[in-house]
Amino acid sequence: MGIQFSGLSSGLDTATIVKEMMALERAPITRMSTEKTWHSSRLQAFTELDSRLRAFSDAIKDLNYSSTLNKRTVGQSTSDFLTATVGADALAGTSYQVEVVALAQVQKSISATGVADKQATQFGGGELRLTIDGEEHGISLEGAENSLEDVAKAINKAGLGVSASIINDGSNTPYRLVLTGQKTAQTFSLDASGLAGGEGLGGFTTAQTAQKAHVRVDGIDIYSASNTIAEGIPGVKLDLLQAKEGTTTNLSVTQDSKAIKASIESFVKAYNDILSFIGGQSVTTAENGEQKGGGVLGGDAGVNSVKRQLQRMLTQSVPNAGAFTTLSQLGLETQKDGTLKINSDTLTKAIDNNMSDIVNLFTDSGEQQGIISQYKDYLFKITSSATGLLQGRKTSINASIKRIDSRIESMELRLEKRQSNLEKQFSAMESLMSGFNAQSSYLTQQMNMLNNMLTNK
Numbered sequence: 001m002g003i004q005f006s007g008l009s010s011g012l013d014t015a016t017i018v019k020e021m022m023a024l025e026r027a028p029i030t031r032m033s034t035e036k037t038w039h040s041s042r043l044q045a046f047t048e049l050d051s052r053l054r055a056f057s058d059a060i061k062d063l064n065y066s067s068t069l070n071k072r073t074v075g076q077s078t079s080d081f082l083t084a085t086v087g088a089d090a091l092a093g094t095s096y097q098v099e100v101v102a103l104a105q106v107q108k109s110i111s112a113t114g115v116a117d118k119q120a121t122q123f124g125g126g127e128l129r130l131t132i133d134g135e136e137h138g139i140s141l142e143g144a145e146n147s148l149e150d151v152a153k154a155i156n157k158a159g160l161g162v163s164a165s166i167i168n169d170g171s172n173t174p175y176r177l178v179l180t181g182q183k184t185a186q187t188f189s190l191d192a193s194g195l196a197g198g199e200g201l202g203g204f205t206t207a208q209t210a211q212k213a214h215v216r217v218d219g220i221d222i223y224s225a226s227n228t229i230a231e232g233i234p235g236v237k238l239d240l241l242q243a244k245e246g247t248t249t250n251l252s253v254t255q256d257s258k259a260i261k262a263s264i265e266s267f268v269k270a271y272n273d274i275l276s277f278i279g280g281q282s283v284t285t286a287e288n289g290e291q292k293g294g295g296v297l298g299g300d301a302g303v304n305s306v307k308r309q310l311q312r313m314l315t316q317s318v319p320n321a322g323a324f325t326t327l328s329q330l331g332l333e334t335q336k337d338g339t340l341k342i343n344s345d346t347l348t349k350a351i352d353n354n355m356s357d358i359v360n361l362f363t364d365s366g367e368q369q370g371i372i373s374q375y376k377d378y379l380f381k382i383t384s385s386a387t388g389l390l391q392g393r394k395t396s397i398n399a400s401i402k403r404i405d406s407r408i409e410s411m412e413l414r415l416e417k418r419q420s421n422l423e424k425q426f427s428a429m430e431s432l433m434s435g436f437n438a439q440s441s442y443l444t445q446q447m448n449m450l451n452n453m454l455t456n457k
Contacts, residue, residue, distance in 0.1 A: 018422045029408055036404045042296045043397045050390040052274045057379040059270035064372035069359050071259040077250040083239045084251050090235025092255040097218055097248045100240055104213035104227045106181040113202030114173040118166050121145040124196025132188045162188050184212050184225050257351050272339040278307045279337050302389050318371050322357030
C-alpha cells in the first residue's frame with residue numbers, strides 16, 4: 001500500500017475516521033475474544049478441580065487396608081543392642097524382654113604366612129582342596145607361574161560359596177590370603193598342599209567362627225541365619241546390632257493412635273480442598289439481592305453433582321460396620337461452607353475404644369464395600385482420562401474455542417478488506433477534492449485577471 005497523507009485536500013483526519021469506524025466494526029471480535037478467554041478459564045478451572053480430585057484419591061488410596069489403619073508403634077528401653085520395627089500384625093498392648101546372646105557371623109580364615117609381593121610368582125600348578133561342610137571341592141591352577149592374586153582369583157572364580165581376598169598386615173611379608181564364607185551356618189577349610197609351593201602359605205587359622213544369631217525372647221531361645229529376625233515376635237522385626245548375654249531390652253507394642261488419626265486428617269484435608277474450591281465457584285446472594293463471588297464454574301451441573309456425591313457419602317450407611325456405620329459418626333462435622341471439621345475428642349475416643357469398628361467401616365468385607373472403596377470407585381470414575389468430568393468438558397470447551405477462532409479468523413479477513421475499501425474510498429475523495437480545489441484556484445485566478453483589465457481601462 002502506497003504512502004497516504006490524510007486530509008491534504010479535504011482537511012479531514014481521514015485516518016482517524018477509518019480507525020474509529022473499524023473499531024466499531026471490530027466490536028464483535030472483542031466480544032468473541034472475551035468469550036474465548038472465559039472458555040479457557042473454565043478449562044483451567046476444570047483442570048484444577050480434576051487435580052484436587054486426584055489428590056483426594058491419592059490421600060485415601062491405602063485407607064481401605066486394615067494394615068494402614070491397624071498401625072502399631074513399638075517402644076524399647078535401649079537401642080544399643082537391637083532395632084525393633086513393628087507391623088500391623090503385632091499385638092497391641094503386649095511387651096517382651098529380648099536378650100541378644102550372639103550375632104550371626106560367617107567363618108573367616110587367614111593364611112598363617114604372608115608374601116612380599118602379591119603379584120610375584122610364588123606358586124606353580126596344582127590343585128587346591130576346599131572342604132565346605134564336609135564336602136571336598138578341587139580348584140585347579142594351571143601353569144608354572146602363579147601369584148597370590150592368581151590363587152585368590154581361582155577361588156573366587158570357582159563360585160563354591162567361599163570368597164578370597166588379600167590383606168596387607170604391614171609386616172615384611174604383608175600380603176596374606178583371607179577366606180570368607182557366605183553363609184553363617186557354613187564351615188570350611190582349605191588344603192594348599194596340592195599346589196606347588198602351597199606350603200608357603202603356612203596353613204590357615206580361623207579368625208572368626210561361623211555361627212547363627214541367637215536371641216532369647218522372654219526366655220525362649222531363637223536362632224537365625226542372619227541378624228534380622230522376622231518371626232521371633234509376631235509382627236515385630238528385630239535387627240540385631242550388638243550381643244551381650246545377660247542384658248535384656250524391653251519392648252512394648254502399642255496402637256499408634258497418632259498415625260491413625262493423621263491418616264483420617266489427610267482424608268479430611270483433601271476433601272476440604274475440593275469443597276473449598278467448588279465453594280469458591282458458587283454465586284451467593286446477599287439479603288439485599290446483590291450477587292457476590294462466583295467463579296467460571298458456578299452453576300455447572302457436573303461440578304454441583306460432584307459436591308453432592310461427596311457429601312452424600314459422608315452420611316452413607318455401611319451395613320454390618322459395627323458401632324460406626326457412617327463417617328460422620330467419627331467426629332467429622334460438616335461446616336456451613338460444606339467443609340469438614342474434626343471433633344478431636346470424638347475421633348480419639350473412637351480410635352481408642354472401637355478401632356476394630358473403624359476398620360470395619362473403612363475396609364471391604366466380603367462383597368460389602370467399605371466407605372473408602374466407595375470413595376475410591378467414584379473418584380476413579382470422575383477423574384477417568386477417557387470418560388471423566390474433565391475429559392467431557394475439555395472436548396466441549398475445545399470445540400467452542402476452535403469455533404470462536406474460526407469465526408474471528410473469518411471476520412478478520414472481512415474487516416481487512418473493509419478497511420482497505422474505506423481507505424480507497426477516502427483516497428478517491430481526496431483526489432476528487434484536489435481536482436475541485438485546482439479548478440477553484442484557476443477560476444479565481446481568471447476572475448482576478450478580468451477584474452484587473454476592467455479596472456485599468
